[in-house]
Amino acid sequence: MPALLVSAEVGARETRDADHVIKLASWADWEAVIADLVKLGFTRGRGEEEHRLYYRTGEIDLIPYGLTTGPEEVLIWRKSGNQMNMTGFSDVFRFARPTEVIQGLTLPVVPLWLFAVLKVIAYLDREFPRDLSDLIYVLERYETSGEESRRFEVASGVDGVTYETSVAYLLGCDVRENASDKALELVKAFVAPITDAHHKVINTVLREENRLYSEERRQFVYQLIQAFRKGLA
Numbered sequence: 001m002p003a004l005l006v007s008a009e010v011g012a013r014e015t016r017d018a019d020h021v022i023k024l025a026s027w028a029d030w031e032a033v034i035a036d037l038v039k040l041g042f043t044r045g046r047g048e049e050e051h052r053l054y055y056r057t058g059e060i061d062l063i064p065y066g067l068t069t070g071p072e073e074v075l076i077w078r079k080s081g082n083q084m085n086m087t088g089f090s091d092v093f094r095f096a097r098p099t100e101v102i103q104g105l106t107l108p109v110v111p112l113w114l115f116a117v118l119k120v121i122a123y124l125d126r127e128f129p130r131d132l133s134d135l136i137y138v139l140e141r142y143e144t145s146g147e148e149s150r151r152f153e154v155a156s157g158v159d160g161v162t163y164e165t166s167v168a169y170l171l172g173c174d175v176r177e178n179a180s181d182k183a184l185e186l187v188k189a190f191v192a193p194i195t196d197a198h199h200k201v202i203n204t205v206l207r208e209e210n211r212l213y214s215e216e217r218r219q220f221v222y223q224l225i226q227a228f229r230k231g232l233a
Contacts, residue, residue: 021092024064027078033062048080065089073182085125088117088183095178112138113174117183120190129208136205139224142171158230164220165227172231184232191229197222 024030034044037053042060045052053060065086068075073086096108110118116138123131143149150170155163175187194201197218205221206212 018058019061019063021063021065021089023066023093025066027067030064030067037062048077048082050077050079050082063089065092083125085121087186088114088121088180091117091178091180091183111174112142113171113178116142116171117175117179117187120187121183124186124190129204132201132205133208136221136224139168139171139228142167161227161230162223165223168224168227169231172228172233174231176232188229188232191225191232194222194225194229201225 022033024033034053038044041055043054045054051061051063053062063084063086064075068086073089075084075086076082077084091114092110095114096110098106099109100106101109116135119131119135119138122128123135143151151163151166154161154166154169158166158169161169176184179187193199199222202218202221202225203212206214206218209217211217
């Protein structure tokens with residue numbers, strides 16, 4: 001599996017594909033970009049996977065931004081008619097920063113807090129368990145190193161937040177301070193109904209981890225989400 005560099009602090013995470021966003025003005029521009037990529041050796045996905053491209057053993061999900069209509073920010077794919085919620089994608093272009101992903105290759109990469117927001121919105125859109133796994137991965141590892149960490153101050157000053165869950169609280173704070181209003185609203189709506197450790201979201205995470213019957217893990221995932229909620233408030 002290829003590895004996706006999420007952050008220098010949290011290391012690499014295995015993934016089947018890499019996600020890329022491109023700003024376009026029309027579907028004609030989209031077809032022109034795809035045609036150019038095919039000339040470079042990419043192949044298109046079949047069926048309803050209009051966003052999927054392949055290059056040798058790699059899979060790339062290429063998402064066009066700017067082709068939505070109306071205030072709801074919904075992209076409707078032309079062939080399949082499938083809909084994709086594009087809330088939060090405007091933040092991609094505001095906050096992505098040039099990052100050297102491997103030696104000699106620098107690409108714009110979104111910050112971890114925005115990665116988490118997009119994973120929440122993706123889950124609300126399609127309910128893929130993998131999106132929840134990615135979210136929990138970040139909730140556990142956000143701001144985990146260095147003398148500049150804010151964790152000690154949070155753990156001693158925020159009721160109900162421990163040192164272990166302080167990273168999730170800080171992630172919530174950064175989402176609250178930086179995300180667009182609509183994206184923040186969606187993230188808050190996602191965490192609001194998770195009021196006990198047996199919620200279906202937590203069951204899905206544990207099932208993906210093959211730890212469905214681990215009460216210790218169940219409680220910790222629940223505590224992470226509650227700390228995240230506190231940061232969002």
